[in-house]
Amino acid sequence: MARLTNCIAMMDEGIGRVSQIIPQLPAPEARLCRLMLMVGASLEEELEFKLKPHKLNHSEFLTLMILYSRPDGSSTPGELCEFASQGATNMTRIANALVKRGLITRGASEEDRRRVLIRITPAGRRFVQKMLPPMFPRVATMFADFSDNDKRNLSRLLRMLAHNLDQLSETSHP
Amino acid sequence: MARLTNCIAMMDEGIGRVSQIIPQLPAPEARLCRLMLMVGASLEEELEFKLKPHKLNHSEFLTLMILYSRPDGSSTPGELCEFASQGATNMTRIANALVKRGLITRGASEEDRRRVLIRITPAGRRFVQKMLPPMFPRVATMFADFSDNDKRNLSRLLRMLAHNLDQLSETSHP
DNA sequence: ACATTTTATTTCACTGATGAAATATGACTT
DNA sequence: AAGTCATATTTCATCAGTGAAATAAAATGT
Numbered sequence: 575m576a577r578l579t580n581c582i583a584m585m586d587e588g589i590g591r592v593s594q595i596i597p598q599l600p601a602p603e604a605r606l607c608r609l610m611l612m613v614g615a616s617l618e619e620e621l622e623f624k625l626k627p628h629k630l631n632h633s634e635f636l637t638l639m640i641l642y643s644r645p646d647g648s649s650t651p652g653e654l655c656e657f658a659s660q661g662a663t664n665m666t667r668i669a670n671a672l673v674k675r676g677l678i679t680r681g682a683s684e685e686d687r688r689r690v691l692i693r694i695t696p697a698g699r700r701f702v703q704k705m706l707p708p709m710f711p712r713v714a715t716m717f718a719d720f721s722d723n724d725k726r727n728l729s730r731l732l733r734m735l736a737h738n739l740d741q742l743s744e745t746s747h748p
Numbered sequence: 749m750a751r752l753t754n755c756i757a758m759m760d761e762g763i764g765r766v767s768q769i770i771p772q773l774p775a776p777e778a779r780l781c782r783l784m785l786m787v788g789a790s791l792e793e794e795l796e797f798k799l800k801p802h803k804l805n806h807s808e809f810l811t812l813m814i815l816y817s818r819p820d821g822s823s824t825p826g827e828l829c830e831f832a833s834q835g836a837t838n839m840t841r842i843a844n845a846l847v848k849r850g851l852i853t854r855g856a857s858e859e860d861r862r863r864v865l866i867r868i869t870p871a872g873r874r875f876v877q878k879m880l881p882p883m884f885p886r887v888a889t890m891f892a893d894f895s896d897n898d899k900r901n902l903s904r905l906l907r908m909l910a911h912n913l914d915q916l917s918e919t920s921h922p
Numbered sequence: 923a924c925a926t927t928t929t930a931t932t933t934c935a936c937t938g939a940t941g942a943a944a945t946a947t948g949a950c951t952t
Numbered sequence: 953a954a955g956t957c958a959t960a961t962t963t964c965a966t967c968a969g970t971g972a973a974a975t976a977a978a979a980t981g982t
Binding site for chain 2: 712
């Protein structure tokens with residue numbers, strides 16, 4: 575596996591040369607794009623790697639964490655679809671997997687019996703509380719040399735970028 | 749599709765509540781991780797969306813761009829594997845696809861006849877020069893409200909993060 | 923000359939995700 | 953009460969990515 579730093583060095587040179595052939599290229603912005611893509615992918619790998627021992631994939635983990643973070647520990651498939659960015663079909667599958675492992679329960683809602691209430695179980699809570707802490711050191715390491723100001727800045731810039739991406743997809747793939 | 753901004757708001761609240769239950773949670777760092785993952789995934793989507801009309805996927809595009817950016821327009825499968833983060837099997841497939849479309853050629857190297865020389869064709873260059881410029885406005889839009897200082901900062905912080913991620917994967921999945 | 927290593931391709935099998943359309947059920951409207 | 957809308961599940965098909973192992977061909981080492 576080539577290290578990220580190598581790929582970045584190579585990307586830097588590459589964009590440099592391309593912008594000589596195509597001067598209209600917004601080189602600094604293109605570099606930021608590629609950086610985001612590379613670092614994002616690497617982070618994703620890192621996460622999946624930590625989840626593998628628990629036999630969870632990213633979507634299942636995210637779904638479970640959303641439930642865990644809810645004051646009442648519950649939600650509905652539709653809502654989970656939204657926040658986990660999943661299709662309805664997939665959410666049914668995810669819920670199936672988590673139910674089978676006893677981490678969540680599924681039941682009809684009282685008020686609107688079309689809805690399904692998904693709820694994290696005590697076992698689900700224990701599971702999260704057990705699997706989460708071992709991840710903390712690695713997360714801390716990632717930002718070990720960041721000053722508080724660096725962290726605030728990164729947060730701010732990523733949120734700005736997120737906002738702009740929302741605009742983009744609203745206008746083109748609405 | 750839920751907008752990124754919604755998911756972020758929801759993530760912020762979620763992590764806030766989780767860190768009340770689990771005080772050791774490094775909340776600011778966890779937030780940054782989630783932000784990176786969300787924005788990275790959204791950027792990836794945006795890119796694939798722009799590539800789809802050209803019937804290219806991310807790896808094919810990246811491979812083609814690496815070749816385009818080379819001074820001599822050529823490379824070898826092994827090298828491309830490294831920088832495109834692909835397995836050898838997959839690189840053979842990618843090359844097959846690009847050869848079939850006449851964007852690259854494949855031939856034995858003169859010096860070391862085990863090696864295969866992959867070279868971008870004039871048609872490949874024209875293809876890149878035609879497909880790239882329409883992407884520029886969208887890339888510029890993403891960072892429209894970034895000051896030069898913001899861009900420099902984001903670049904610096906992402907590179908720091910990349911470096912730390914390299915350390916992490918060296919020690920654990922070596 | 924023979925064994926080992928390097929490089930790339932092929933084969934095969936599997937995983938994983940994905941999503942459209944049909945179905946089922948219940949709520950809302952008029 | 954009939955029609956329409958909302959919610960979730962099931963079915964089905966498919967695509968995309970992946971990767972290990974076998975194969976082939978050429979260089980390198982001894």
